[in-house]
Amino acid sequence: MDENGWSVWTVRASNELAGALASVSPGEIERMADEILAAGRILCSGAGREGLMVRALCMRLMHLGCDAHMVGDMTTPPVGPGDLLIVSAGPGHSAVQEALMDRAWNAGARTLVVTAQVEGPTPRAADVIIHLPAQTMADDTGAPASMLPMGTLFEWLELAFFDLLAIRLRDRTGQTLDQIRERHTNVE
Numbered sequence: 632m633d634e635n636g637w638s639v640w641t642v643r644a645s646n647e648l649a650g651a652l653a654s655v656s657p658g659e660i661e662r663m664a665d666e667i668l669a670a671g672r673i674l675c676s677g678a679g680r681e682g683l684m685v686r687a688l689c690m691r692l693m694h695l696g697c698d699a700h701m702v703g704d705m706t707t708p709p710v711g712p713g714d715l716l717i718v719s720a721g722p723g724h725s726a727v728q729e730a731l732m733d734r735a736w737n738a739g740a741r742t743l744v745v746t747a748q749v750e751g752p753t754p755r756a757a758d759v760i761i762h763l764p765a766q767t768m769a770d771d772t773g774a775p776a777s778m779l780p781m782g783t784l785f786e787w788l789e790l791a792f793f794d795l796l797a798i799r800l801r802d803r804t805g806q807t808l809d810q811i812r813e814r815h816t817n818v819e
Contacts, residue, residue, distance in 0.1 A: 643778050651765040651788045659761050660792070664799050666743050666759055667697065670715035674740075676702035676731055677719035680782065684789040685719045685745075691797040694814045695806065702731060712739035720744050721785040722769035723751020732756055745792075747785050763788050 632640075667673060673692055677685035685701075692699035700707040702716075710716060716735035718728040723746055732742045732753070744757040747767045754760040765785040766777040777784045801811060 648787050654764050660799050663761050671713040673699040673715050674702050674710050675717045680786045681719040684786050688793040694811045695800050710735050710738050710740045714740040716740050717743045720753035721747050721767035721782050723748025725753050729753050
């Protein structure tokens with residue numbers, strides 16, 4: 632690939648992410664921040680590449696002083712009343728996430744689903760739906776399709792949204808960057 636072709640790709644991919652981010656309703660960040668700030672303990676879950684984006688969110692929540700954990704880690708505590716389970720289900724359906732949500736709900740916790748497909752069974756089962764409109768594997772074959780493969784645009788959008796959410800949570804809690812940095816691991 633020559634420099635010209637590379638430039639076309641980078642501009643197109645950047646524009647797709649910018650367009651997807653601009654299409655997110657401004658209320659989504661506040662609704663998710665409200666849920667996180669009201670929660671006692673926060674458990675996070677996602678599969679595949681979406682799981683990596685949720686893991687990044689969980690780390691930022693820990694940096695912000697939240698009691699945040701990834702479902703499936705050996706150190707994950709139980710969930711109960713006053714807690715929040717955050718799951719990613721971009722395509723709108725995940726039997727695993729639905730089973731986890733059912734367990735959390737039965738334990739008295741609230742559930743929040745981040746998705747592109749709000750009519751899917753997983754988001755319909757949640758207390759709160761955060762809609763991030765972007766292509767996922769559920770709709771990667773129709774026109775106009777993203778140049779990015781399968782669910783990449785949704786995954787990029789999640790990561791950008793989650794980092795903007797972290798900034799909003801920092802602002803709402805009045806924390807400084809130094810306070811957040813102090814919670815970063817020192818054993819790496």
